[in-house]
Amino acid sequence: MEPLDIDLDSAELDIPAEPALLNVGPAHPAMHGTVRIVMELSGETILKADVQVGYLHRGFEKMCERGTWSQVFPYVDRCNYVSPMLNNVAFALACEKMLGVQVPVRCQHYRVILGELARMSDHLTCTGAMAMELGAFTPFLWLIKAREMIWDLMEEETGARLTHSFGRVGGMAKPPTSGFKEHALAVKSQVLEVVAEAEKLLLGNRIFLDRLDNVGVVSAEDAVSLGWTGPCLRASGVAYDVRKAAPYMTYGQYDFEVPVGTRGDCYDRFVIRLEEVRQSARIIEQAVQQMPDEGPIDIDDPRIVLPPKDEVYTTIEGTIQHFKIVMEGLKIPAGEVYSYTEGGNGELGFYLVSDGSGTPYRVRIRPPCFLVTAGLEKVITGEMMSDVVPCFGSLNMIGGECDR
Amino acid sequence: MSQRVLDLLIQRFPQAVLETHAQHGDETAVVEAASWAKVAEFLKASPDISMEMLTDLTAVDYLEREPRFEIVAHFYSLSKGHRLRLKTRVGNAQGEGVEVATLVPLWAAANWMERECYDLFGVRFVGHPDLRRILMYPEFEGHPLRKDYIATRTQPLIEYRDAPNIDKVAPFGFDEGMSFGRQTHQFLTDEE
Numbered sequence: 266m267e268p269l270d271i272d273l274d275s276a277e278l279d280i281p282a283e284p285a286l287l288n289v290g291p292a293h294p295a296m297h298g299t300v301r302i303v304m305e306l307s308g309e310t311i312l313k314a315d316v317q318v319g320y321l322h323r324g325f326e327k328m329c330e331r332g333t334w335s336q337v338f339p340y341v342d343r344c345n346y347v348s349p350m351l352n353n354v355a356f357a358l359a360c361e362k363m364l365g366v367q368v369p370v371r372c373q374h375y376r377v378i379l380g381e382l383a384r385m386s387d388h389l390t391c392t393g394a395m396a397m398e399l400g401a402f403t404p405f406l407w408l409i410k411a412r413e414m415i416w417d418l419m420e421e422e423t424g425a426r427l428t429h430s431f432g433r434v435g436g437m438a439k440p441p442t443s444g445f446k447e448h449a450l451a452v453k454s455q456v457l458e459v460v461a462e463a464e465k466l467l468l469g470n471r472i473f474l475d476r477l478d479n480v481g482v483v484s485a486e487d488a489v490s491l492g493w494t495g496p497c498l499r500a501s502g503v504a505y506d507v508r509k510a511a512p513y514m515t516y517g518q519y520d521f522e523v524p525v526g527t528r529g530d531c532y533d534r535f536v537i538r539l540e541e542v543r544q545s546a547r548i549i550e551q552a553v554q555q556m557p558d559e560g561p562i563d564i565d566d567p568r569i570v571l572p573p574k575d576e577v578y579t580t581i582e583g584t585i586q587h588f589k590i591v592m593e594g595l596k597i598p599a600g601e602v603y604s605y606t607e608g609g610n611g612e613l614g615f616y617l618v619s620d621g622s623g624t625p626y627r628v629r630i631r632p633p634c635f636l637v638t639a640g641l642e643k644v645i646t647g648e649m650m651s652d653v654v655p656c657f658g659s660l661n662m663i664g665g666e667c668d669r
Numbered sequence: 670m671s672q673r674v675l676d677l678l679i680q681r682f683p684q685a686v687l688e689t690h691a692q693h694g695d696e697t698a699v700v701e702a703a704s705w706a707k708v709a710e711f712l713k714a715s716p717d718i719s720m721e722m723l724t725d726l727t728a729v730d731y732l733e734r735e736p737r738f739e740i741v742a743h744f745y746s747l748s749k750g751h752r753l754r755l756k757t758r759v760g761n762a763q764g765e766g767v768e769v770a771t772l773v774p775l776w777a778a779a780n781w782m783e784r785e786c787y788d789l790f791g792v793r794f795v796g797h798p799d800l801r802r803i804l805m806y807p808e809f810e811g812h813p814l815r816k817d818y819i820a821t822r823t824q825p826l827i828e829y830r831d832a833p834n835i836d837k838v839a840p841f842g843f844d845e846g847m848s849f850g851r852q853t854h855q856f857l858t859d860e861e
Binding site: 317322331363490491494511600612618635639668 | 692721722723724725750752776781789803805818820
């Protein structure tokens with residue numbers, strides 16, 4: 266063995282100076298299993314990055330062109346599987362816009378409450394996972410505990426915890442359960458308590474803050490040009506929220522704020538999500554107050570809404586109607602529509618083209634995640650290798666929605 | 670609401686704007702493919718319109734029409750709060766000549782959306798800096814969202830496994846799931 270104290274002339278040291286190529290993902294815990302980043306590194310600084318998506322592509326849009334309009338609901342569930350209720354409602358709204366109908370007020374409030382709970386669960390998952398990826402495991406468990414409370418409520422209302430398929434064109438699958446309002450209010454306050462606790466665990470932690478502060482800064486111009494929407498855009502200081510800019514359903518009646526960041530770094534994106542959970546809680550509180558206890562959930566149109574089960578079994582009209590809607594699908598007039606709502610990650614749009622039949626001609630989902638992930642390259646170029654994890658975490662890429 | 674935008678557009682490009690409509694309150698303009706980028710640039714630069722955001726860009730395949738493809742873009746103005754849908758039509762019945770100018774120099778958002786459009790529809794965006802497949806893998810042949818791409822066609826990178834005495838072993842075959850699936854273009858499968 267050679268002696269260790271060999272006197273090396275510095276000129277003899279052969280340190281490779283060319284940039285190193287590094288592959289991260291798709292099978293990497295911080296890449297959520299669905300993204301691959303090819304990076305060109307100089308030391309630890311990222312010179313170039315190529316973000317590659319598509320590992321979760323399931324042909325959502327192609328599948329939609331094969332079934333009826335109602336058969337799209339289970340697919341949209343699986344787009345953003347962290348807040349499926351928002352997707353359900355968004356698709357139902359798009360179809361209703363094309364049909365020119367509006368659901369009863371009780372249903373609108375019901376959709377808002379379930380949607381805001383889903384948004385809470387989306388933000389809790391994102392912030393929790395982000396903390397976990399940076400090594401803070403306890404806050405993750407805390408926030409997931411809060412998500413569990415929301416999912417319990419969802420289970421009680423819809424029968425499913427994750428993929429509800431609860432939206433329907435012209436209403437919802439079921440009316441609210443008798444204890445819905447009390448349950449929603451209880452969950453809301455429990456979630457807020459847990460969020461406050463988790464925040465104490467994180468926002469006083471120097472290590473955590475150092476990883477986020479001034480990391481992955483995106484200017485407002487860049488964010489707008491990249492087509493960012495939702496919490497990521499608002500963190501860069503642009504107060505664009507579809508619920509305020511173009512209020513749909515009953516959002517115009519509620520009093521809530523749109524939190525806006527100042528620097529557009531990972532810290533802003535993190536804090537804005539937690540603040541939005543609080544704003545969602547405010548909306549839920551008001552919606553519960555304003556939601557009537559009695560009244561229809563579905564619109565009164567037998568061409569759109571399935572008849573009640575007892576009618577299907579006892580009357581010929583009910584049987585025919587059920588058969589027509591299930592086998593042929595409800596007919597949406599020919600034309601095109603773009604309907605947009607505020608999803609968990611930003612503007613969730615549906616561009617639908619109908620040829621007048623019971624099968625969609627084209628269903629295009631405008632995925633907020635896809636555009637946000639498109640900006641990841643810009644966010645991490647010039648940053649350190651270790652900053653990829655908080656940057657990626659703060660963008661809240663949801664594979665199902667990004668790759669569809 | 671944004672009818673004014675349509676008026677301004679027709680005033681500026683009387684020849685290029687082929688038709689307009691405002692179905693369901695979504696103002697739409699169809700323009701010539703040759704002036705696609707020019708019109709988009711005007712939409713962004715004009716102080717009365719100032720579409721800062723390209724919210725969506727996609728395509729629709731109308732198999733029976735000529736030109737066959739419709740490129741659809743949705744714009745939103747943050748400062749003015751109005752929206753516009755801009756469309757153009759390209760390509761012949763065989764799916765050739767599907768070309769349109771890129772919008773990447775105007776909006777960074779166009780980069781990935783145009784790549785997706787190229788990947789799934791085979792629309793070539795002239796001048797795009799990096800026109801690669803994005804959702805499908807590089808070995809994939811054809812463009813899956815075209816109506817003449819049969820939905821049951823599969824191109825597995827790894828062959829389906831054929832194990833004796835076992836019903837289902839991943840990767841599954843193409844006919845699993847979708848038991849109710851209805852073919853929108855049944856005539857195409859019949860020809861196969």
